[in-house]
Amino acid sequence: xPPVLDVRNLTMAYGSFVVMSDLTFDVQEGEIFxxxxxxxxxxxxxxxxxxxxxxPAEGVVCFQGTDxxxxxxxxxxxxxxxxxxxxxxxxxxxxxxxGENIALPLELYTDLESEDIERVAxxxxxxxxxxxxxxxxxxxxxxxxxxxxALARALALDPDVLFFDEPSSGLDPVSARRLDDLILQLRDxxxxxxxxxxxxxxxxxxxxxxxxxxxxxxxxxTALGPPEDLRDDPPNERVHRFLTRxxx
Ligand SMILES: Nc1ncnc2c1ncn2[C@@H]1O[C@H](COP(=O)(O)OP(=O)(O)OP(=O)(O)O)[C@@H](O)[C@H]1O
Numbered sequence: 341x342p343p344v345l346d347v348r349n350l351t352m353a354y355g356s357f358v359v360m361s362d363l364t365f366d367v368q369e370g371e372i373f374x375x376x377x378x379x380x381x382x383x384x385x386x387x388x389x390x391x392x393x394x395x396p397a398e399g400v401v402c403f404q405g406t407d408x409x410x411x412x413x414x415x416x417x418x419x420x421x422x423x424x425x426x427x428x429x430x431x432x433x434x435x436x437x438x439g440e441n442i443a444l445p446l447e448l449y450t451d452l453e454s455e456d457i458e459r460v461a462x463x464x465x466x467x468x469x470x471x472x473x474x475x476x477x478x479x480x481x482x483x484x485x486x487x488x489x490a491l492a493r494a495l496a497l498d499p500d501v502l503f504f505d506e507p508s509s510g511l512d513p514v515s516a517r518r519l520d521d522l523i524l525q526l527r528d529x530x531x532x533x534x535x536x537x538x539x540x541x542x543x544x545x546x547x548x549x550x551x552x553x554x555x556x557x558x559x560x561x562t563a564l565g566p567p568e569d570l571r572d573d574p575p576n577e578r579v580h581r582f583l584t585r586x587x588x
Pocket of ligand 1: 354357359377378379380381382383384385386
């Protein structure tokens with residue numbers, strides 16, 4: 341079984357501005373993998389490479405054994421359908437109910453009948469603890485519930501991998517921990533691989549199997565491993581400082 345994500349010698353750049361170079365790592369099936377690092381180091385940019393939104397300046401990004409950018413258009417579309425993505429703001433359609441938000445990808449990408457779509461939407465909402473909230477609009481529920489609804493939408497097409505950009509941003513600590521528990525629960529029950537961009541230490545230590553540290557000074561990765569190991573035996577001073585911050 342090839343790794344879910346296999347990144348080899350990746351250089352990421354916007355025009356002539358090189359954000360990071362020499363990134364080599366993989367993400368294994370069923371793993372919760374965190375991309376961490378200080379503000380502006382390139383976490384979201386790496387996420388964009390992983391989900392096929394941005395092409396490498398150099399190097400290769402393979403998804404389930406297929407070189408994404410070397411593949412034809414149809415293969416790429418097929419790979420994209422296997423990814424569930426939750427962006428920082430949750431980004432639900434505000435004029436649609438939660439049920440309609442989740443139904444949308446099902447209408448676009450499946451041949452399901454409308455009653456089945458409704459049933460699947462209700463099921464996905466139940467999976468994230470929002471049973472019975474189909475008719476609510478995003479503005480009628482709390483921030484934590486909106487994030488969970490966005491997660492239900494990301495789960496609509498039964499993805500092999502879930503990608504999250506800063507899932508706990510804007511949430512109070514209790515809602516953030518609840519989202520962490522949900523991520524762990526989904527991985528354990530569905531076996532979904534999870535890739536998360538985060539600088540939230542509580543979240544990193546709670547959910548990550550392994551974490552990758554992007555170092556803004558050297559513009560490359562300087563640590564990869566279970567976060568507890570990196571904290572207890574840090575490979576360099578900046579990783580040590582990052583993982584032992586007392587305040588966010
Ligand atoms: N579209 C763009 N064009 C040019 N430069 C960009 C673009 N997007 C991001 N950058 C730059 O690339 C670098 C990495 O940005 P990125 O958003 O990936 O970092 P980040 O680690 O996710 O930051 P944060 O934690 O603040 O969200 C930054 O210097 C940023 O200014």
